[in-house]
Amino acid sequence: MARFLFNLHLFIIIFIFIIVVVSAKPHRSSQVLGPAVGFGKEKISHLRFYFHDIVSGPKPTAVRVAAAASTNKSPTFFGAVVMTDDPLTERPDPNSKLFGRAQGFYASASQEELSFLMAMNFAFVDGKYNGSTLSILGRNMVFSKVREMPVVGGSGLFRFARGYAQTHIHTANFTSGDAVVEYNVHIIHY
Template identity: 35%
Template sequence: QIGFAHTKTISKDKPCKRLVLYYHDILFNGTNVSNATSAAVANQTALGDYKFAMFVVFDDPMTEDHHLLSKPVARAQGFYFYDMKKEYNAWFAYTLVFDSTEYGQGTINIMGADLMGQETRDLSVVGGTGDFFMARGIATFTTDTFQGDAYFRLEMDIKLFECY
């Protein structure tokens, strides 16, 4: 079983594809149905003061620049929850859903810890479909704005190191 054409090579310095997009999240507060993009499955517990176990499902717009109202080029669908007693810290699993001529059709699946105490933090791209068939890589988060539940924005720098 020798196949040169698709033999896999990985270089840490050279992603085979890269996308930098902004994620916008507005939590449902009971009245903002038209603006909200996410809703809590469960509220925070009393374990510490940083919303431990607050669990949120989202369908968030992804834009090319910082502006919430820019035309979305993808959706981010999935969930996050807070998981630390002594500071804010979160965990994400989600799918980037693309349906455009510019970015193509298909999905990118991502999961990992969002170590909010660090300026940048890396999650894993664990798979992809369609134009992102079998992708793997790294998604680097940077907090761009954090206004708590009302609104937060993350820069997501998606680097794929396996492309087929």
């Protein structure tokens, strides 16, 4: 009899649970809207600018903030983390018109080749893009002729941005570590 009562109670509990689950209305804290409702038609933009990474001199724009004990012994500086606030200009000349700033970090992430993990926000300060940003997150193999990194987002005129940045070294001083890098960025955005 005790077993029968136990099975009856178990049956009633399972039955009530099924009724509750089946009759429950789904809670909606969000709404499916479709692709970027209210933002208009997608656009494709191409930006070309120069990234000035200055690690030497009295006013560097890129500063090492962390390193492993073995970083300076590594041929690839594995483990070094560098914070940046690098100027982005219209032309390779550092005195040309300022287009924006590359703010973020790069970290030496390979023991075999000079390759950085790049996490950057390009904060634009001029023209129609003033106040807008693009975010880059990807691998930068420094000695490849052309490198490609993904654009993973943006703000302002670049909301919902996606795309890619192709870069190549314009000039580099391997004694000082300073470099000017050309960026060609292709973006799909609203």
